[in-house]
Amino acid sequence: MNVRWKVKEFLDSNQKSTYALWKASGLSRTTTYAIAAGAMKGVEFDTLAKLLGGLESITGKRVELADVLEVTRG
Known part of the structure; x- marks a missing residue:
């Protein structure tokens, strides 16, 4: 079983940038x-x-x- 991030796909599908997420999230x-x-x-x-x-x-x-997260099996 694996877990992978889907954040980039989510941002792309909502026409948003990683930069905008950085500014809005308070994360480094x-x-x-x-x-x-x-x-x-x-x-x-x-x-x-x-x-x-x-x-x-x-x-x-x-x-x-x-x-934002996907679990894959196998």
Whole structure:
């Protein structure tokens, strides 16, 4: 079982940039860009909450974990 980030796909589908997410989330630039690139392998709940809050702020939509994370089997 693997878990992968879908943040870049979410941003693209909502015509938003990683830069906008960085500014809205309160996360560090390095963390925001690493998550969007799929390079971040683990996060604390506080970081995840900031990420979801930032995405909601820039899209005006409710964002669920399934919108930004995908679990694959096999």
